[in-house]
Amino acid sequence: MARLRDTRVNLLIATGHFLSHFYMLCLPPLFVAWQESFHVGYAALGLAVALLSAVTAILQTPVGFLVDRFGARAFLIGGASLMTLSIAAMGLAGAYWQVLVLAVLSGIGNSVIHPCDYAILSASVSRQRVGRAFSLHTFAGNVGFAAGPPVIVGLSVLLGWRGALGVVGLVGLPLVASILWQSKILVDRPAEALPQGTAKLSGKALLLTQAMLLFLVFYVFTSMATTGLQAWLITVLHKVRGMDIPLASSVLTAYLIGVSGGVLFGGWVSDRTTHHLRLVASLTVPAALLFLAVALLALPTPLDILCVFSAGVLFGTSRTPRDMMVKTASPPGQVGTVFGFVSAGLPLGSALTPVPFGFLIGAGHPELVLVLVAAIMASSVLVAAAAHGSARQREVAVAAE
Numbered sequence: 067m068a069r070l071r072d073t074r075v076n077l078l079i080a081t082g083h084f085l086s087h088f089y090m091l092c093l094p095p096l097f098v099a100w101q102e103s104f105h106v107g108y109a110a111l112g113l114a115v116a117l118l119s120a121v122t123a124i125l126q127t128p129v130g131f132l133v134d135r136f137g138a139r140a141f142l143i144g145g146a147s148l149m150t151l152s153i154a155a156m157g158l159a160g161a162y163w164q165v166l167v168l169a170v171l172s173g174i175g176n177s178v179i180h181p182c183d184y185a186i187l188s189a190s191v192s193r194q195r196v197g198r199a200f201s202l203h204t205f206a207g208n209v210g211f212a213a214g215p216p217v218i219v220g221l222s223v224l225l226g227w228r229g230a231l232g233v234v235g236l237v238g239l240p241l242v243a244s245i246l247w248q249s250k251i252l253v254d255r256p257a258e259a260l261p262q263g264t265a266k267l268s269g270k271a272l273l274l275t276q277a278m279l280l281f282l283v284f285y286v287f288t289s290m291a292t293t294g295l296q297a298w299l300i301t302v303l304h305k306v307r308g309m310d311i312p313l314a315s316s317v318l319t320a321y322l323i324g325v326s327g328g329v330l331f332g333g334w335v336s337d338r339t340t341h342h343l344r345l346v347a348s349l350t351v352p353a354a355l356l357f358l359a360v361a362l363l364a365l366p367t368p369l370d371i372l373c374v375f376s377a378g379v380l381f382g383t384s385r386t387p388r389d390m391m392v393k394t395a396s397p398p399g400q401v402g403t404v405f406g407f408v409s410a411g412l413p414l415g416s417a418l419t420p421v422p423f424g425f426l427i428g429a430g431h432p433e434l435v436l437v438l439v440a441a442i443m444a445s446s447v448l449v450a451a452a453a454h455g456s457a458r459q460r461e462v463a464v465a466a467e
Contacts, residue, residue, distance in 0.1 A: 342391045
């Protein structure tokens with residue numbers, strides 16, 4: 067019975083995460099159509115995606131506070147509704163400024179997803195299956211990223227860009243209805259439900275602890291490595307290894323498949339150990355070494371491909387132990403606050419690497435991209451160890467109070 071209930075919760079929350087990531091990447095393929103319809107420049111076109119991502123990142127932390135104080139269900143329902151309806155309404159836009167306003171509104175709705183999802187999964191899913199719940203959540207987001215561009219392009223061919231946005235936006239409404247219908251199985255455990263006398267930091271004091279700031283940096287570093295690989299791996303393999311673009315693109319696809327498979331496996335492994343820092347280190351360091359080998363050694367092409375795929379599996383497997391470390395360090399009733407804060411490091415990290423990595427390639431040093439990726443990954447392990455140690459020290463101090 068508990069397993070069936072956990073499955074229902076996982077599918078419901080994973081679907082919302084899928085849509086959140088899907089909407090983020092369904093807009094860029096429409097840039098050409100928008101340019102023809104609204105006669106705006108490329109910088110203005112990029113502003114729509116930038117606003118959606120920036121608003122999401124900025125609001126995640128305050129939303130996390132609200133989630134832990136009042137409960138996650140109402141915010142998840144309201145945020146998902148706003149996110150989906152805003153995307154659908156873009157299909158009715160008569161001027162580009164309306165698209166920008168709707169992108170901001172969709173970002174506001176999107177900002178609830180991470181704090182609400184992690185708060186609900188942590189409270190609703192049986193303890194022995196939380197790792198798998200987190201991994202399915204991450205996996206669904208990856209699938210959303212992958213599905214966004216081809217789906218919106220296909221629908222645009224059939225229905226035009228306005229009809230395509232209307233369809234993908236309104237698809238989210240059944241999710242909202244499902245959350246309302248099954249709301250009784252979603253436990254969000256607001257902070258007021260904690261037993262009296264529970265010792266804990268809260269609010270700004272919690273987020274400004276050394277442990278939480280280091281976890282934020284940890285997420286920034288993992289996102290920097292991920293974004294750098296996704297943005298520039300094809301170019302690097304073409305310039306450093308002489309691969310043609312179709313083959314290099316296939317290697318990137320193999321890497322992404324490896325990451326997605328690793329994410330699912332990481333959930334299974336995480337549920338079978340409490341030593342999540344050891345898992346992160348034992349997976350991330352070998353992945354970094356594999357990328358270093360591709361950058362610096364004259365390997366045959368099949369071995370290059372195997373190294374990149376294997377590194378993807380290892381790095382993907384490390385993601386759920388990473389999230390489990392943060393969950394373990396979160397005070398009771400404040401999972402939403404903590405995940406809202408540290409997951410803001412993901413879009414921040416995504417914004418930091420594309421330009422400097424592109425500069426390295428333009429300066430004639432494409433091999434340094436993978437060297438830097440390896441260095442960032444190795445540094446993330448050191449940061450994770452420091453965050454874990456700081457969190458343990460805080461636990462001991464609280465227990466002694």
